[in-house]
Amino acid sequence: MEDLKNAFDFSDFPRIDLIVAGAVLIFLFGFPLFPHSSFAMSTMIQFLMFSLYAMGWNTIGGFGGQVDLGQAQYLGIGAYTTAIMLVRWDTPFWISMPVGILMSVIWSFIIGYPLFRLKGHYFAIASIAASLVLKDIFEVWEFVGAARGIEILSMKYSPPDFMRLIFKEDIYYYFVILLFFIIGLLILNAFRKSRLGFQLRSIRDNEDVARSLGINVQWAKMKTYAIATAMISATGAFHACYIKNIEPEDTMSLDLSILIALMAMLGGSGSLWGPIIGAAVLVPLKSYLKALLGAASGMVGIDLIFYGGIIMLISAIEPKGIWGIVEKRRRRRRN
């Protein structure tokens, strides 16, 4: 109950934040009503999806300071569960998504238990190793379509199908993911002010002190990891219905994990708005760069050069990201 009240309580932000957030929300709801290209629409859907991924990462990576670089595996679990249950057993999305979340959470406990005995670099590398093992398994596992992946054939269903989340027009997808986005924001807001959220921040600042204050560090990290994976897996399930073609390379690769972490870090990890800002900068940059110089000129990977450059700049100059700069200026003005 307390958490539910916390989720809707944004009163600790300065008024200017709330005004901007409200304006953005109105824009998000109003956007589809105005004429737009299908390219802009798909960019917006991608933006909402990636801000959800980054929000999920932000719980463990931002508030907890545990740099997890294997989150793509939960995206993959969510996407594969939904796609397989739909293709093989014709299960509606609203059943397969919770199943996917459950599987992700179980998997997160299985690998989280050993993972969180490690710290720092060792943890980050081990999380990569774990996700690569899972990806290798999915690449040879016939049941999930091996390296070919699995495809949802939309002509088998009669869109718009709200149970299976198969639509012809992107606008339906847009509103579904917008709903997810708002729920995700509320969850993160509740998390931020929950007991667990405070425990995690104290762990990030000094793990030994946190332990001496009686926090069960291992258990707090594992709970947060489960929350993060649940958010990412739910969005992954949506990804399966939206993209309709699931391959290990697209859904579980290390590049995707890095991208998720990067968005949270660019925006400002450990803050509520950070992941959204990061996704709002990077997703349009990615789509427009691709459209601008993409396959036409044979310049593969140029968007990734930009990404890499941004990561290098941000980590060398301002590791707290865009939101960190904003907060620094505010603090300076106050003093």
Next chain:
Amino acid sequence: MEILAGSISAGLLIGMVFALVALGLTIVFGVMDIVNFAHGEFLMIGMYTALLTSQATGMDPLLTLPVAGVVGYLLGIVCYTGFVKYLLRGPMVAQLLGTFGLMLVLRNLALLFFGSEDRTIHKGILVNRSIELFMGVRVPVTKLAAAALSVIAFVLIWLLINRTRIGKALLATALNAQGARYMGISTERMNTFAWGIGGATVTIAGALLANFWSFTPYVGLLFTMIAFTIVALGGFGSIPGAFVAGILVGFITEIPGFWDYLTYLSGQRWMAKVPMSSFKYTGVYLAYFMIMLIRPRGLFGWKT
């Protein structure tokens, strides 16, 4: 029996090259506690250096080793003074993601310049020849030469660090940077030197591997993970550890070969059906995971 002997010799030979791959990573980690995710990309650059110089000049690929070494040394120094130095001031998250950014930039620049098609070195005095070692086990000469040269390079670096003045300064910096500074050692220069040596060894390893490994700009990640596993197994910062662990990891990558041998011995049908060769490198990732759980210090580690 030949299958078994073949797998053992293959694992041993490739393991020696892997040890050289990991050497640079363990030096850099030992000296300054930073992990370099772009390590595999350095190796990839070494491979392309070998390929392109031998194509451009008509030299034998083996003679391109010094060129690759110089390129790697300069690359390491440029990366350190131009970028990594600034990372060290930030928190750990920034250090981790920062070298990731370097990895993305190097890999995609290579993709832009060299294209994504598979490359191999076709000519050269050693390529496509094999020699019989013992009991009918034939190994390609390229692998034998690569292993031998790796061991030589490894020993030279070990001598450099343990027997020369600058190497001892490097070691002092690794053991206690502040103490080293009090003794008049410029730790900043030692860091730069460590990155240079790290870059040079890994590009030389890349140039050796290029003789028998077909490669694309994407090859880096695999070697980064292999190097991490070796460094973790041998102990972060330990040079002899890297050598022993390199050979062990070489054996791990030959698990499909051992599996074939077991299948042949037992004659079990189901064993032949397991797609073991697809899991060639999964064993390496799994090994990293297990080492970190069972003995995070590694075999010879002194840093925890």
